[in-house]
Amino acid sequence: MAAGFDVARVRRETPGCAEVHHFNNAGAALPSEPVVRAQVEHLELEARIGGYEAARVAAPRVERTYAALAELLNAQPSEIALLENATRAWDMAFYSIPLSPVDRILTSEVEYASNYLAFLQVARRSGAVVEVVPSVATGEVDLDALERALERPTALVAITHVPTSSGLVNPAAAIGRMTRAAGVPFLLDACQSIGQLPLDVEELGCDLLAGTSRKYLRGPRGAGMLYVRSSLLESLEPPLVDLRAADWTARDEYVLRGDAKRFETWEASHAIRVALGVAVDYALELGVDATWARIQELAASLRERLAELPGVELAEQGGAPCGIVTFVVAGRQAAEIRERLAERRVNVWPIPREHSRIDMEARGLAEVVRASVHYYNDDGDVDALCEALVGLTA
Numbered sequence: 001m002a003a004g005f006d007v008a009r010v011r012r013e014t015p016g017c018a019e020v021h022h023f024n025n026a027g028a029a030l031p032s033e034p035v036v037r038a039q040v041e042h043l044e045l046e047a048r049i050g051g052y053e054a055a056r057v058a059a060p061r062v063e064r065t066y067a068a069l070a071e072l073l074n075a076q077p078s079e080i081a082l083l084e085n086a087t088r089a090w091d092m093a094f095y096s097i098p099l100s101p102v103d104r105i106l107t108s109e110v111e112y113a114s115n116y117l118a119f120l121q122v123a124r125r126s127g128a129v130v131e132v133v134p135s136v137a138t139g140e141v142d143l144d145a146l147e148r149a150l151e152r153p154t155a156l157v158a159i160t161h162v163p164t165s166s167g168l169v170n171p172a173a174a175i176g177r178m179t180r181a182a183g184v185p186f187l188l189d190a191c192q193s194i195g196q197l198p199l200d201v202e203e204l205g206c207d208l209l210a211g212t213s214r215k216y217l218r219g220p221r222g223a224g225m226l227y228v229r230s231s232l233l234e235s236l237e238p239p240l241v242d243l244r245a246a247d248w249t250a251r252d253e254y255v256l257r258g259d260a261k262r263f264e265t266w267e268a269s270h271a272i273r274v275a276l277g278v279a280v281d282y283a284l285e286l287g288v289d290a291t292w293a294r295i296q297e298l299a300a301s302l303r304e305r306l307a308e309l310p311g312v313e314l315a316e317q318g319g320a321p322c323g324i325v326t327f328v329v330a331g332r333q334a335a336e337i338r339e340r341l342a343e344r345r346v347n348v349w350p351i352p353r354e355h356s357r358i359d360m361e362a363r364g365l366a367e368v369v370r371a372s373v374h375y376y377n378d379d380g381d382v383d384a385l386c387e388a389l390v391g392l393t394a
């Protein structure tokens, strides 16, 4: 399988490739060696000269992390905030939107559990109404239904781009065109798409975008990021503030900072922030167009191979699915599949209904096994996964 980058080099630079056949990239991908080294080196520097002092030394590298993420998304560095995970990044955006009992939030059937829990909490507190826009037969948001829903006053459209539970890719750019035309803020959960698909906030038309470090960006665990369109920023009051988010200007006054860092906290892991920047630069160097092409090819070949296996049934959705492949195995629990495959150093992950309840209930699925490919996987990995499954179903 030809790729637009040097796969052998990438595998050499990914120590985990020599250890496991990793198909849990939608959980946490294997980091590259430069990412791990950057994180460890910063921790060592902290130990040698002190944490605050090390942060001063690393300040230009942390600034590069903002700039690299901005480059990845076609945004400005001042529109990027770094948080501890994608959920908190999404929360900071969502809980900043003022909502009252007359307000409506529109979402999709594949919304991630944590987002939906926040909807429920805010609906309970404010009286705002959450409306789930129906899907077309292949699972994507029904754009005609969304257009009709947007004819009535709407406070927010919040959509998951790629769900945790299937290879579906929601038509984010088409949704963005509609929300722009309707003048409604659009919050995109790009947790599973950042680093996997090329993302351009101008093309997507989203005003807010939340992402994570550890999945397709191959960054360290414990980091998330938020993009906030500059034109919206001034109107958003973060639900929590600290002395990084705001200046305490007089005894009874504070002034929020003018960039997206108003959503951050002062204390953070600088080692993680430095390493995230290295991961984003690594992605930019390979080129997301090239890595996305390889992810799609590998996922298509895995789907074909799985479809041929007796006892294995794909649990797929999406007209043009991404690198997340899901399936069920007759008579076996997903957790058991994970355990048995792990014995053969093949990493997959069980996804229960509760992580994407609306979609999985509609499809009558209690759980699925998720095998998510990344660009560093190869045919040998796909063979190992399929052979391990044959061993189980034979």
Ligand SMILES: Cc1ncc(COP(=O)(O)O)c(C=O)c1O
Binding pocket: 026, 085, 086, 087, 088, 112, 114, 160, 162, 163, 164, 189, 191, 192, 212, 223, 224
């Ligand atoms: C679609 C989606 N959104 C949000 C999240 C939450 O991300 P995090 O665990 O970084 O908070 C996940 C995690 O798997 C996810 O799959």
